[in-house]
Amino acid sequence: xxxxxxxxxxxxxxxxxxxxxxxxxxxxxxxxxxxxxxxxxxxxxxxxxxxxxxxxxxxxxxxxxxxxxxxxxxxxxxxxxxxxxxxxxxxxxxxxxxxxxxxxxxxxxxxxxxxxxxxxxxxxxxxxxxxxxxxxxxxxxxxxxxxxxxxxxxxxxxxxxxxxxxxxxxxxxxxxxxxxxxxxxxxxxxxxxxxxxxxxxxxxxxxxxxxxxxxxxxxxxxxxxxxxxxxxxxxxxxxxxxxxxxxxxxxxxxxxxxxxxxxxxxxxxxxxxxxxxxxxxxxxxxxxxxxxxxxxxxxxxxxxxxxxxxxxxxxxxxxxxxxxxxxxxxxxxxxxxxxxxx
Amino acid sequence: xxxxxxxxxxxxxxxxxxxxxxxxxxxxxxxxxxxxxxxxxxxxxxxxxxxxxxxxxxxxxxxxxxxxxxxxxxxxxxxxxxxxxxxxxxxxxxxxxxxxxxxxxxxxxxxxxxxxxxxxxxxxxxxxxxxxxxxxxxxxxxxxxxxxxxxxxxxxxxxxxxxxxxxxxxxxxxxxxxxxxxxxxxxxxxxxxxxxxxxxxxxxxxxxxxxxxxxxxxxxxxxxxxxxxxxxxxxxxxxxxxxxxxxxxxxxxxxxxxxxxxxxxxxxxxxxxxxxxxxxxxxxxxxxxxxxxxxxxxxxxxxxxxxxxxxxxxxxxxxxxxxxxxxxxxxxxxxxxxxxxx
DNA sequence: AAACACATTCAAAGCGCTTTGGATTTATAT
DNA sequence: ATATAAATCCAAAGCGCTTTGAATGTGTTT
Numbered sequence: 001x002x003x004x005x006x007x008x009x010x011x012x013x014x015x016x017x018x019x020x021x022x023x024x025x026x027x028x029x030x031x032x033x034x035x036x037x038x039x040x041x042x043x044x045x046x047x048x049x050x051x052x053x054x055x056x057x058x059x060x061x062x063x064x065x066x067x068x069x070x071x072x073x074x075x076x077x078x079x080x081x082x083x084x085x086x087x088x089x090x091x092x093x094x095x096x097x098x099x100x101x102x103x104x105x106x107x108x109x110x111x112x113x114x115x116x117x118x119x120x121x122x123x124x125x126x127x128x129x130x131x132x133x134x135x136x137x138x139x140x141x142x143x144x145x146x147x148x149x150x151x152x153x154x155x156x157x158x159x160x161x162x163x164x165x166x167x168x169x170x171x172x173x174x175x176x177x178x179x180x181x182x183x184x185x186x187x188x189x190x191x192x193x194x195x196x197x198x199x200x201x202x203x204x205x206x207x208x209x210x211x212x213x214x215x216x217x218x219x220x221x222x223x224x225x226x227x228x229x230x231x232x233x234x235x236x237x238x239x240x241x242x243x244x245x246x247x248x249x250x251x252x253x254x255x256x257x258x259x260x261x262x263x264x265x266x267x268x269x270x271x272x273x274x275x276x277x278x279x280x281x282x283x284x285x286x287x288x289x290x291x292x293x294x295x296x297x298x299x300x301x302x303x304x305x306x307x308x309x310x311x312x313x314x315x316x317x318x319x320x321x322x323x324x325x326x327x328x329x330x331x332x333x334x335x336x337x338x339x340x341x342x
Numbered sequence: 343x344x345x346x347x348x349x350x351x352x353x354x355x356x357x358x359x360x361x362x363x364x365x366x367x368x369x370x371x372x373x374x375x376x377x378x379x380x381x382x383x384x385x386x387x388x389x390x391x392x393x394x395x396x397x398x399x400x401x402x403x404x405x406x407x408x409x410x411x412x413x414x415x416x417x418x419x420x421x422x423x424x425x426x427x428x429x430x431x432x433x434x435x436x437x438x439x440x441x442x443x444x445x446x447x448x449x450x451x452x453x454x455x456x457x458x459x460x461x462x463x464x465x466x467x468x469x470x471x472x473x474x475x476x477x478x479x480x481x482x483x484x485x486x487x488x489x490x491x492x493x494x495x496x497x498x499x500x501x502x503x504x505x506x507x508x509x510x511x512x513x514x515x516x517x518x519x520x521x522x523x524x525x526x527x528x529x530x531x532x533x534x535x536x537x538x539x540x541x542x543x544x545x546x547x548x549x550x551x552x553x554x555x556x557x558x559x560x561x562x563x564x565x566x567x568x569x570x571x572x573x574x575x576x577x578x579x580x581x582x583x584x585x586x587x588x589x590x591x592x593x594x595x596x597x598x599x600x601x602x603x604x605x606x607x608x609x610x611x612x613x614x615x616x617x618x619x620x621x622x623x624x625x626x627x628x629x630x631x632x633x634x635x636x637x638x639x640x641x642x643x644x645x646x647x648x649x650x651x652x653x654x655x656x657x658x659x660x661x662x663x664x665x666x667x668x669x670x671x672x673x674x675x676x677x678x679x680x681x682x683x684x
Numbered sequence: 685a686a687a688c689a690c691a692t693t694c695a696a697a698g699c700g701c702t703t704t705g706g707a708t709t710t711a712t713a714t
Numbered sequence: 715a716t717a718t719a720a721a722t723c724c725a726a727a728g729c730g731c732t733t734t735g736a737a738t739g740t741g742t743t744t
Contacts, residue, residue, distance in 0.1 A: 001457070002730060013694045018732060028692060045457035049400060050730035052391040053699045060439070067425065076623040079420045083409065086442035095460070097402070097439045100428035115343070115387035117700095118437070225625050250623055253595050257632065260602050281418040281592055283567050290599065344700060355724045360702060368722060392700035395729045459730095 001042045010038055021046075061089055061309060062119035063098040064109050066126065075126070076250060077298045080279050081147065084302030085123070092310055094120075107136050114140045121313045123147060123305050127192045143316065145309045147301060148193050157312060159304045159323045163193050166294035166327040167200030167245060170273040173292070173329065174243040175208060178338035179271060183216040183244035185230050185251055194219060197247060197275070216241050227254025235262050242338045243271035249282055252291055252334075271335040275327070289332030296327040343384045352380055363388075403431055403651060404461035405440040406451050408468065417468070418592060419640045422621050423489065426644030427465070434652055436462075449478050456482045463655045465489060465647050469534045485658065487651045489643060490535050499654060501646045501665045505535050508636035508669040509542030509587060512615040515634070515671065516585045517550060520680035521613060525558040525586035527572050527593055536561060539589060539617070558583050569596025577604050584680045585613035591624055594633055594676075613677040617669070631674030638669040 007014045012031065020027045020035035038044070052058045063082065065075070075081075082096065089096055097119065101109040110133060113119050121143035124133055130152035137144045138156065146158040174182050184201045187194040198217070205212055216234065220226045227246065234241055235258065246252045252274045256266055264270050276284045276293035278300075284290055308321050349356045354373065362369045362377035369377075380386070394400045405424065407417070417423075424438065431438055439461065443451040452475060455461050463485035466475055472494035479486045480498065488500040516524050526543045529536040540559070547554055558576065562568045569588065576583055577600065588594045594616045598608055606612050618626045618635035620642075626632055650663050 003732095004730075014731080015694055015696095015733080016692080019693095022732085026692065031692085043453060043457055045454055046732095047395075047730050048458045048460040049391040049394040050699090051732075053389075053395055053701085054730080054732040056699075058391060065425075065428075067428075076418065076421060076621075079418060082440070083407075083442060086407075086409075086440070090442060095439050095441060097437055098424070098428070099437060100425060100432060111385065112387055115385055116390045118390040221623075223623050223625060225628055256599075256602075260598075279418075281563075281565050283565060286567055345702095346700075356701080357703080357724055357726095358722080361723090364702085370722065373722085388702095389700050392729090393702075395731085396700080396702040398729070 001044045002047065003044075006038060006042060006044050009042075010035060058118055058120050059094050060097050060119045061085075061094050061306070062113050062122040063096065063125070064106055064113070064122065065098055065100045066103045066106055067100045077277050077279060078125075080277070080297075080299045081125075081302040083280075084297075084299035085306035088303055088306040088310065094310065106133055110136055110142065111140065114142045121145075121309045123309060128190055129192055129195060131192070143309060143313045145305045145312070147305050148191075149196075150192055151195070155320050157308050157321045159301050159308065159325070161193070161296045161301070161325045161327055163196035164200040164203070166275060166296070166329075167197040168204045169200075169327075169329050170245045170275070170292075170294050171201050171204035172207075173273060173331075174245070174271055174335065175204065175210075177243075177271065177335060179241075179243040180210065180338065181213070181216065181239065181241040181243075183230075183234055183241040184218065185227060185244055185246040185255065186217070186219040187222045187247040189219040194247065201245060216244075222248040222251050224250050224254040224257075227251030228258045229254070231255035231258035232262075235259075235264070242269075243273075243335070246272060246274045249274055249276055249279070249284065249291070249293075267334045267336045269339060271338070273335060276330075284330070285332060289330045290334065292332045292335040293330050294327035295330050296325050301325065343386045344389065345386075348380060348384060348386050351384075352377060400460055400462050401436050402439050402461045403427075403436050403648070404455050404464040405438065406448055406455070406464065406466070407440055407442045408445045408448055409442045419619050419621060420467075422619070422639075422641045423467075423644040425622075426639075426641035427648035430645055430648040430652065436652065448475055452478055452484065453482065456484045463487075463651045465651060470532055471534055471537060473534070485651060485655045487647045487654070489647050490533075491538075492534050493537070497662050499650050499663045501643050501650065501667070503535070503638045503643070503667045503669055505538035506542040506545070508617060508638070508671075509539040510546045511542075511669075511671050512587045512617070512634075512636050513543050513546035514549075515615060515673075516587070516613055516677065517546065517552075519585075519613065519677060521583075521585040522552065522680065523555070523558065523581065523583040523585075525572075525576055525583040526560065527569060527586055527588045527597065528559070528561040529564045529589040531561040536589065539587075543587060558586075564590040564593050566592050566596040566599075569593030570600045571596070573597035573600035574604075577601075577606070584611075585615075585677070588614060588616045591616055591618055591621070591626065591633065591635075609676045609678045611681060613680075615677060618672075626672070627674060631672045632676065634674045634677040635672050636669035637672050638667050643667065 003014050003017060007017045016027055017035050020032040021039060086096060099109055124144050124146045127146055127148045127150035131150040134150055134153055134156055146156060149158050149160045171182055186197055189195055218230045252272060259266050259270055274291045274293045276295040278295055278297035284293055304323055345356050349359045358369055359377050362374040363381060428438060441451055466486050466488045469488055469490045469492035473492040476492055476495055476498055488498060491500050491502045513524055528539055531537055560572045594614060601608050601612055608614060616633045616635045618637040620637055620639035626635055646665055
């Protein structure tokens with residue numbers, strides 16, 4: 001069913017039918033009712049491509065997912081992130097399109113997305129320091145919101161967690177409990193968020209005049225496996241740490257496995273604070289938290305990104321909206337006072 | 343840059359430029375070279391909507407994600423599933439669009455997707471028994487491939503794991519080790535895959551003439567939390583099981599946590615076999631498996647779905663292609679002989 | 685009853701592409 | 715040289731919608 005057919009059935013011009021359906025005022029309520037009834041009856045929905053061509057808008061939001069060529073690891077938080085956004089999009093009639101691309105071809109992908117006019121705006125994820133994608137998107141004039149931040153430029157819209165503060169608090173929490181050697185198990189430190197987390201960690205140590213030991217600072221893609229291997233390594237050290245801050249729940253699962261295999265009790269023999277993205281399938285306890293954590297919902301961040309993006313698509317030229325979410329520190333049973341002897 | 347502008351720059355008609363770019367034979371190699379050079383120079387990319395309108399194809403594959411209204415849980419395997427597919431799509435110039443929808447409005451969403459002509463085909467996920475979506479998609483004439491199966495109808499394309507067989511093997515593996523009370527911690531048994539897994543589990547027990555105890559069979563959404571709670575419950579039972587088969591790694595993480603808290607050693611005091619979707623961020627061990635598992639890569643399934651879908655979009659009317667993947671049984675350290683006394 | 689404003693409707697143009705059918709040029713056969 | 719075939723190119727139509735600008739109908743004012 002298309003507009004022409006529908007208008008013929010009704011014996012009304014296409015113009016009027018289109019206007020009736022789109023809520024324009026210059027059409028009598030009587031005809032509008034007639035048109036609406038017919039539209040529901042035949043389940044008429046305007047062809048998106050035709051409408052897009054005519055209006056110059058695509059009503060599509062793009063997500064470009066970098067796919068590191070070596071391991072093709074999709075981000076485990078992506079599902080939650082986009083789920084938070086999708087509801088907002090749906091309500092305003094936008095759809096979502098995702099494009100996977102080689103890590104080093106992201107810029108090209110954005111350029112093409114824009115050249116093909118297939119999206120009205122994009123959400124950019126996992127920014128690096130001085131991320132070139134930002135300047136490219138700005139040059140293209142394609143509306144975009146960054147999930148995270150990129151140190152280097154400053155005039156763009158973003159939603160980020162206060163990672164520095166979160167990790168400073170996490171580290172301080174452990175130091176307050178008497179821990180003196182606290183390890184860092186971080187995400188890939190090419191990424192801005194991980195850099196900030198390390199800053200927060202270092203800052204807390206420095207504030208107390210504690211020595212920095214790069215031998216107990218680790219950084220990689222955040223898999224269970226990496227958490228396991230790193231914790232295993234930590235436990236074999238001469239003067240081994242009594243605590244660690246970890247950048248993700250997934251890694252903490254691996255770390256816990258390593259502790260278990262070594263007969264160490266989490267929260268007693270070894271303390272852990274994690275950052276918890278509040279993933280739906282991985283709730284950090286329902287009654288009380290399993291892991292002591294800095295918590296910030298990635299679904300919520302996704303929702304905020306979506307709202308800002310839709311807003312700037314409709315009203316461009318507004319000054320950068322920059323939201324920094326404070327993570328809450330929730331205390332679970334993965335932390336305790338530093339063991340007396342070690 | 344659009345076709346008109348490009349053709350004016352070249353001093354050639356739009357027809358010829360279009361044909362040159364699309365590889366049609368009726369254009370001299372000389373002009374084709376000229377056109378291609380100019381296209382790259384100005385980064386000309388045909389407007390997707392205009393092209394779609396003209397060709398009647400959208401070059402879009404749709405994924406409809408049911409969002410259970412109560413908990414909004416996005417599927418943790420979705421990222422891997424779509425990553426496997428996206429490469430195939432990209433190579434053939436297709437893009438991916440995902441639509442989140444209320445669980446009970448999926449049928450409507452498919453109908454609308456088709457009415458708006460915004461996709462050339464869809465991948466359907468998480469089928470139930472006698473899933474109404476299948477008959478709707480068939481009626482609409484929208485090409486589709488199901489990830490999983492739906493008992494009830496049989497004439498559609500799908501890619502599924504042999505869940506029955508996998509869980510029969512998993513259960514038998516435990517029975518062979520001397521376990522007599524084996525629990526089942528399953529996914530939501532409204533879903534077809536979970537029904538089949540239960541069948542496999544029951545079949546193995548029945549084959550040995552063992553009693554079925556519905557008191558140690560559980561089913562719910564597959565979260566860490568559910569795994570934890572269920573295992574905790576199992577451990578308080580009078581005649582408690584010595585082993586369990588679990589439908590997901592995520593749940594097993596919760597189960598392991600419960601075991602740890604109770605001072606039980608996994609693989610010694612309690613044995614576990616899981617189903618492992620081979621998620622990229624949750625590898626089941628690198629050198630040797632952590633959990634004994636029936637393993638089948640969901641990324642691979644995604645890739646297969648994509649290939650079939652593109653094929654049937656291009657050549658409709660072929661007889662249903664139905665792929666059943668056999669899960670491999672990998673032996674890890676989460677299983678061992680049944681404890682002597684309990 | 686004429687003149688005007690306002691409400692309602694419509695025909696047609698245009699969005700940027702593909703593709704049909706025809707026109708023009710060039711090569712080949714008679 | 716002429717007829718025929720093949721190669722190459724192009725103007726214009728059409729995909730299904732929105733929107734402009736004009737036309738028609740209705741009600742109000744004088």
